[in-house]
Amino acid sequence: MEIGRVVGTVVSTVKSSGLNSFKLLVVTPLSVAEELTAANGPSSYVAIDLVGVGEGEVVLVTKGSAARVSDPTVPTDAAIVAVVDSVQIGTQNAYSKT
Amino acid sequence: MEIGRVVGTVVSTVKSSGLNSFKLLVVTPLSVAEELTAANGPSSYVAIDLVGVGEGEVVLVTKGSAARVSDPTVPTDAAIVAVVDSVQIGTQNAYSKT
Amino acid sequence: MEIGRVVGTVVSTVKSSGLNSFKLLVVTPLSVAEELTAANGPSSYVAIDLVGVGEGEVVLVTKGSAARVSDPTVPTDAAIVAVVDSVQIGTQNAYSKT
Amino acid sequence: MEIGRVVGTVVSTVKSSGLNSFKLLVVTPLSVAEELTAANGPSSYVAIDLVGVGEGEVVLVTKGSAARVSDPTVPTDAAIVAVVDSVQIGTQNAYSKT
Amino acid sequence: MEIGRVVGTVVSTVKSSGLNSFKLLVVTPLSVAEELTAANGPSSYVAIDLVGVGEGEVVLVTKGSAARVSDPTVPTDAAIVAVVDSVQIGTQNAYSKT
Numbered sequence: 001m002e003i004g005r006v007v008g009t010v011v012s013t014v015k016s017s018g019l020n021s022f023k024l025l026v027v028t029p030l031s032v033a034e035e036l037t038a039a040n041g042p043s044s045y046v047a048i049d050l051v052g053v054g055e056g057e058v059v060l061v062t063k064g065s066a067a068r069v070s071d072p073t074v075p076t077d078a079a080i081v082a083v084v085d086s087v088q089i090g091t092q093n094a095y096s097k098t
Numbered sequence: 099m100e101i102g103r104v105v106g107t108v109v110s111t112v113k114s115s116g117l118n119s120f121k122l123l124v125v126t127p128l129s130v131a132e133e134l135t136a137a138n139g140p141s142s143y144v145a146i147d148l149v150g151v152g153e154g155e156v157v158l159v160t161k162g163s164a165a166r167v168s169d170p171t172v173p174t175d176a177a178i179v180a181v182v183d184s185v186q187i188g189t190q191n192a193y194s195k196t
Numbered sequence: 197m198e199i200g201r202v203v204g205t206v207v208s209t210v211k212s213s214g215l216n217s218f219k220l221l222v223v224t225p226l227s228v229a230e231e232l233t234a235a236n237g238p239s240s241y242v243a244i245d246l247v248g249v250g251e252g253e254v255v256l257v258t259k260g261s262a263a264r265v266s267d268p269t270v271p272t273d274a275a276i277v278a279v280v281d282s283v284q285i286g287t288q289n290a291y292s293k294t
Numbered sequence: 295m296e297i298g299r300v301v302g303t304v305v306s307t308v309k310s311s312g313l314n315s316f317k318l319l320v321v322t323p324l325s326v327a328e329e330l331t332a333a334n335g336p337s338s339y340v341a342i343d344l345v346g347v348g349e350g351e352v353v354l355v356t357k358g359s360a361a362r363v364s365d366p367t368v369p370t371d372a373a374i375v376a377v378v379d380s381v382q383i384g385t386q387n388a389y390s391k392t
Numbered sequence: 393m394e395i396g397r398v399v400g401t402v403v404s405t406v407k408s409s410g411l412n413s414f415k416l417l418v419v420t421p422l423s424v425a426e427e428l429t430a431a432n433g434p435s436s437y438v439a440i441d442l443v444g445v446g447e448g449e450v451v452l453v454t455k456g457s458a459a460r461v462s463d464p465t466v467p468t469d470a471a472i473v474a475v476v477d478s479v480q481i482g483t484q485n486a487y488s489k490t
Contacts, residue, residue: 001318001340001370003304008130008187010101012158014149015180018167024099024158024180026130026187032302032320032338039337043137044130046099046158050369051308055188060306060318060340062371065163065359069312069369075148075167075179076099077160081369082309082318089302089320090349106228106285108199110256112247113278116265122197122256122278124228124285141235142228144197144256153286163261173246173265173277174197175258204424204481206395208452210443211474214461220393220452220474222424222481239431240424242393242452251482261457271442271461271473273454274393295416295438295470297402326400326418326436333435344467345406354404354416354438356469359457363410363467375467376407376416383400383418384447 001060003030006053010046018074022048036095047078058084099158101128104151108144116172120146134193145176156182197256199226202249206242214270218244232291243274254280295354297324300347304340312368316342330389341372352378393452395422398445402438410466414440419453428487439470450476
């Protein structure tokens with residue numbers, strides 16, 4: 001899974017019916033080191049929200065068929081499956097939700 | 099899922115029969131920030147159209163097995179599953195379909 | 197799916213039995229813009245041929261589990277599923293099979 | 295599979311129920327040559343622990359649907375499936391657990 | 393599938409039981425052009441051996457769920473499915489097993 005930050009939303013009227021009941025959120029990947037920082041390489045993507053997150057929150061995103069474990073009829077390849085409370089790297093606290 | 103723009107079409111006569119009833123569209127990945135811009139890294143690819151889109155439209159593309167949720171017999175790894183109406187990044191409107 | 201060009205063949209005697217009845221072709225990814233050009237980043241790979249293609253032909257390749265839609269017993273992650281007749285980008289003809 | 299080092303942990307209260315019984319570990323990819331070194335390109339990610347590992351250990355991580363072989367109801371795309379005792383490259387010992 | 397060279401082995405005692413009966417081999421990706429050369433970008437990874445290969449051999453590796461076609465209970469995302477006898481690029485012999 002990948003750590004990311006929810007930065008926005010997508011609105012769509014014309015879409016596959018399997019997407020109807022989900023929020024479509026824009027997620028920016030975060031690099032995990034002594035702190036969480038914006039990742040350089042990969043760009044943002046869109047994930048469905050399975051846990052109820054707010055904008056700005058740090059989350060875990062699962063990709064591929066894992067995104068459809070709870071509902072195989074949703075045509076998504078990315079799903080937010082957790083809100084991150086804290087990330088500990090070695091003895092250092094890299095992130096804490098405030 | 100990935101945000102992209104439909105930029106073209108592929109015509110093919112000799113193909114797997116599972117592809118017969120779908121339009122094959124060329125999609126360019128878009129980078130999502132304060133505006134949508136052409137992504138630098140990845141190049142264009144071909145997706146089937148599941149929602150009925152027009153050239154130039156901004157769309158959501160799902161990849162991998164998610165592209166076959168609605169029809170597991172289609173040998174594709176990419177499908178257009180939504181037309182994007184708008185993208186909101188924080189308090190900013192990054193894109194609106196006009 | 198990805199647009200590529202068939203540039204060669206692989207011969208193998210010792211292999212998984214599921215690969216026995218397929219040609220193993222070397223495919224070079226092509227970048228799609230106003231013309232099709234050799235892609236800089238990714239390198240060539242090997243795909244099974246599901247449609248009967250010749251060397252030098254421009255093809256569509258599907259990756260991942262999509263490559264096994266027609267036969268789930270073949271241990272491949274890439275399959276040629278179409279011969280490309282033409283690619284149209286906007287009003288421009290980016291490629292035509294001659 | 296990929297060789298990585300366990301460098302940290304993620305704590306999450308609000309998450310998909312399928313993740314409940316697993317430790318969420320931060321893994322840094324390692325490059326395999328004459329020695330194991332931190333990989334330059336890809337950044338760290340989060341995997342569930344299937345074998346019981348400790349921080350700092352070198353492990354094998356499997357990605358994609360392979361991460362759900364032992365439990366298809368866990369919405370993860372990465373799982374630690376082995377603790378690495380040693381890596382031999384040619385006649386050279388690239389790594390030994392001490 | 394990807395062409396690679398077997399360059400080493402991984403030994404692991406503590407691992408998922410599904411991995412028990414397989415050799416874990418380190419594979420370096422090869423670039424395919426007029427000759428096979430070490431690929432610059434991607435680093436080595438670990439694959440199970442399904443065909444019985446020796447160190448130094450050039451092989452075909454399949455990734456993702458394709459690696460589990462012959463045994464869906466093995467938690468791997470990479471498997472060696474063929475020993476490469478020769479690679480022909482156009483009229484040129486890029487590789488021959490000697």
